[in-house]
Amino acid sequence: MKHTKHTIEKRFSRTVLAASIAAIGFSVPLAAQAEEDDLLSLTRPDSEIEVGVGHVSDGSFKFGDYGRGLEKSGTHLIGNVRMNTRGDNNASYLELIGRNLGLSGSRDFGIKAGEQGNYGLSFEYDELSKLHSDSFQSPYNGLGSSYLSKPVPWTISGAVTANTNISTATMTDLAANMKRFDVETQRKAMALGLTKQLDGGWDVAMKYKREKKDGTQLTGAMIQTRNFNENRGSSLAPEPIDYTTDLFDVLARYADEKLQMQFGYHASLFDSASQPLVWDNLYYNALSVVQGGNALTGRHGSAPDNQFHRVKASGGYTLSKDTRLTGNLSLGRATQNEAFLPYSTLNTMPATTSLNGRIDTTHADIKLNSELTHELNLTAGYKYDDRDNRTPVNTYTSYIADNTDLTAFNSATVPPAGGVLTPGVNVRNNTPLSKTQQQLYADIDYHLSEATKLMLGYDYDKITHTYEPTAGDTEHTLKAEVKHSFSDTASGGLAYAHSDRNASAYDGMAPAASTFSATYLASLCQNGNSFSYNGVVTACTGGTGNIAATTATSPYLDTPALRKFFLTDRKRDKLRAYANFAPSEKLDLQIGGSYYKEKYPEAEIGYGLTKATGWSANFDANWAATEAVNGIFFATFEDSQTDQRSSDTKTDRLGRQLNTQAFFDQWGGVITRADRSLTLGLGFKVKQDDSLDWGGNLTHAATVGSTGFSSLGTSVAATLKPMPDTVSRLSRLELFGKYKMQKDVTLNVKYAYEQYNSVDWAWDGQTIAVAPTNFINTAQTSPDYRVHVIGASLTYSFK
Amino acid sequence: MKQKYPGHSFAAMLFGMALALGVAVTAQAADNKDLVLKGDAKCTSCHDQDEKSVMAIGKTRHGATGDSRTPTCTNCHGASDTHANHKGGNRPLPDRTFDKKSATPTKSRNEACLSCHKGSARMQWAGSRHEGQGLACTTCHTVHNQHDKVREKATQTETCFSCHKEQRAQSNRSSHHPIPEGKIVCSSCHNPHGSSGPKLLLEDTVNETCFTCHTEKRGPFLWEHAPVSDSCTNCHTPHGSSNAALLKNRPPYLCSSCHIRFHQAEGIREGRDLGAALPGGTGRATVPTVGKACVNCHARIHGSNHPSGAAFAR
Secondary structure, eight states, X not given: OOOOXXXXXXXXXXXXXXXXXXXXXXXXHHHHHXXXXXXXXXXXXXXXXXXXXXXXXXXXXXHHTTTTOOOSOEEEEEEEEEEEEEOSSSOEEEEEEEESTTSTTTOEEEEEEEETTTEEEEEEEEEEEEEEESSOEESOBSTTSSEEBOOSSOOBOSOOOTTOOOOGGGBTTXXXXXXXOOEEEEEEEEEEEEEEEOGGGEEEEEEEEEEEEEEEEEEEEEEESSSSTTOEEEEEEEEEEEEEEEEEEEEEEEEOSSEEEEEEEEEEEEEEOOOOOEEEOTTOOTTSOOGGGOOOEEEOOOOOOEEEEEEEEEEEEEEETTEEEEEEEEEEEEEEOOBOOOSSTTOOOOSSOBOOEEEEEEEEEEEXXXXXXXXXXXXXXXXXXXXXXXXXXXXXXXXXSBOSOHHHHHHOOSOOTTOOOOTTTTEEEOOOOOEEEEEEEEEEEEESSSSEEEEEEEEEEEEEESSSSSSEEEEEEEEEEEEEEEETTEEEEEEEEEEEEEEOOOXXXXXXXXXXXXXXXXXXXXXXXXXXXXTEEEEOOBOTTOGGGTTXXXXXXXXXXXXXXXXXXXXXXXXXXXXXXEEETTEEEEEEEEEEEEEOHHHHTSBEEEEEEEEEEEEEEEEEOSSSEEEEEEEEEEEEEEEEEEEOOSSOHHHHHHTOHHHHHHHEEEEEEEEEEEEEEEEEEEEEETTXXXXXXXXXXXXXXXXXXXXXXXHHHTTOOOOOXXXXXXXXXXXXXXXXXXXXXXXXXXXXXXXXXXXXXTTTTOOTTTSOTTEEOOOOOOOEEEEEEEEEEEEEEEO | OOOOOOSOOHHHHHTHHHHHHHHHHHHHHHHHXXXXXXXXXXXXXXXXXXXXXXXXXXXXXXXXXXXXXXXXXXXXXXXXXXXXXXXXXXXXXXXXXXXXXXXXXXXXXXXXXXXXXXXXXXXXXXXXXXXXXXXXXXXXXXXXXXXXXXXXXXXXXXXXXXXXXXXXXXXXXXXXXXXXXTSSOGGGTBOTTXXXXXXXXXXXXXXXXXXXXXXXXXXXXXXXXXXXHHOGGGTBOTTOBSSGGGBSSOTTHHXXXXXXXXXTTOSOOOGGGGGGGSTTOOSOOOTTTSTTGGGGTOTTTTOBOSTTOTTSOO
């Protein structure tokens, strides 16, 4: 057993004290008392309270995000508490912990008390802020409320007609009305828990948690600027949210030497008190046709209230010393029946007034683990997951956005010039998605020697689903890993896995045939052709004036040769290597790397995601220079890349439909997205003596996201300009010192400096003059900050 | 184990006689009674000084003597008679040790813990990913410590990230769950002791795990977006991303990997779509490229319950 200088000196001091006392004649009783006190100091839990002040140099939402609570500049209170008491002669306990008590949006607090082995009570409180943007701007009045009103006056310049698409360029009052608004949400959660040990190996646990989330989040707010086609204008608007989620969990558990069981009930009740967001039409054209003379507003549906209830039974049984069987069965039901909004703000209600949505979920699994021999271990199992969506199917009228004149929209029989409108275009059936997944797996671990272990595995995965382009797929995965200890100080391993997913025949129109009317689909292909609609031969009706139908001989929406990556065939390889070295007692080194490649063969001859690849490398060093000084260094580099085949133009419908090489050579191209990240960390701690600890951490994380283009068609290449990179760089320095002023009082000082800069083409430079004519610019900029934080506090320790 | 005190100190010499008396008194007390656990005198007659590794058990749940289930030293470390009775140097180690370089087989170490902790969240340990990788309970847990850092929010990731280094790096990306901030920890989503779900997730499926916090996205919705119902991880990567909202790829490219149609969002979005904001560019940007890209209009991308929300725009 190692003894530190600290413990030797402590023992020596104690003994000197005890011996001195003995020598002057107080003898055994007081010496025993001193020993008792020392014993308590070694075995009684430590508690501490920290109080101090901190200062933040500059305000930044990005810096204070994710519950840090430091988004505002200025002084704040540092408050942390950790109390632990345990009965000296019984099993009672009380644990209290509070963190960041002086920081709104960051603080949490918890208390646990009870009698170990009998009962326990707990209470937890937690705040978490999500700070979306402090540079967002909008011309609307009423930001933060559920009704965003148009500034007055709101003038549209230039000559307009009933069919004019209003442009942001003609919104004379736009710039003058741009107002800043902080977009943020707060979560506040409170939880109560109870555990009770029962006789006979049983215990019960109950937990109730209520979480409230309120504030605003950015949402797209679109509106129809003319009565048809894609004539729509949009903006980003702060949508007020007011959510409450109640979670209940009740568990009854049993455990003995061989058998363990658990029966549980879980309920999740989500309630939204948010009013649907309503916004005035900033694209309003005074000459537009307006039904009933009403001014048009747009409106979103808010997240509907929902409930989820589940019962679950789990068990594990030790069949023998080396064999164990476990299994689970759970049955759940999610429901939602929120009253629908009208189709539009002009108050046309659907025939069905609420969804009566219901999804039944079933999960079952069983797993056997057995040490067949000293060298050979087997794990095999089966899993079943079913999502049975029993929501009724009904027909709804679909207006993409709130529209000025629904009557005209519905009754149009001739497509407006350049438009795609056809009777039935806006009739849709909902398609409740169901999915069943079954998995079989077997893994064996074989010790080739004391130093070498080989792991082999096989997974079989079968999925079926509804309303998708495929009926389902099967996937086979083979896995192998070898681990080897080269010596007491060196070890390593290599792992490889190959997966092959095969989907059933891909029919991209299958979902469309389930949701759109035959009338609409017929309008997407040219007169004189026909197609099968749910088994019925249907004649195409598209005319030359209809862009969507131009030259197509069968209807389609997404490009027929497109393969959605999560549904189509896939081949995947994963490779991982790692090694650990300890060149000396003081130094530990770890290196590792991984590589993966996913290929989507059908997309490679069509469209969609064709390939996803990535690799990473990491290096870690842990250095214990002395018992009092240690340091760490780590570096991780990651590179991930996706390729997708895409195409431009919407006029050559036949070329796209037939997936001809000629079409791709003219209008096709491959988009490559790549993210490269480097993360570095350096840290050290020094325990200078019993009274002083100090240290620091330095973290740097940089990411570059690039977008590249290759195999471009001639018409695309002629005009294409490269996309700029996106960049984010984070550097953080943290220093701390702890000085023990007295036995029970410690002075803490902290300093942190963090700088972040980022470049993002999605936001940067998008001024009113540059932003799209049918999108209200938000004037947001990508985050950029430099913040210093200092803090000083005192910690009082006690038992 | 008792230490021989250094005899070079002047103070020790000065108080030599009294010291010897004092040691005798305290040693006698230690030898005759348990200090923390029932029957621990066998061990604490020597191990009565090292606060960090031994006596601190008294500060933990395993030191609660009032709980009849509390183990003794030998319950976990074995009877260790050869260790306890040895005289002289080269003392054999206890029957079962748990330190980093322990020669005790992992299975034997874990049995010490699982003999009591076999149920509840550990029920699926046998055959789990971490068990298969040869991890011992004490690889992650420190039992003789009031603060087992893997069980505390503020410090848990130090343990997990010592192996999961890519996740450590990803948690420093511009978009991440509040992991570095200590508000969410690995065990908020994962059960490291084994689970029925994929990737040791707490719940049976990816989506059920996500819905624990993101309940507003559960639905059922009137209009479902297929990849959302299939798995949140089709679009999101949970540990950190350089794309907003933990997205695996940037919109509009994420969206166009599944959607190329006659809609205006079709096509190869490139520098011209940034308008004059692109150095050397001209004109206006396009809606599906800037801001939130496709989501500028298709705001209800996780599902819509609006009767006209089939395009997830309402």
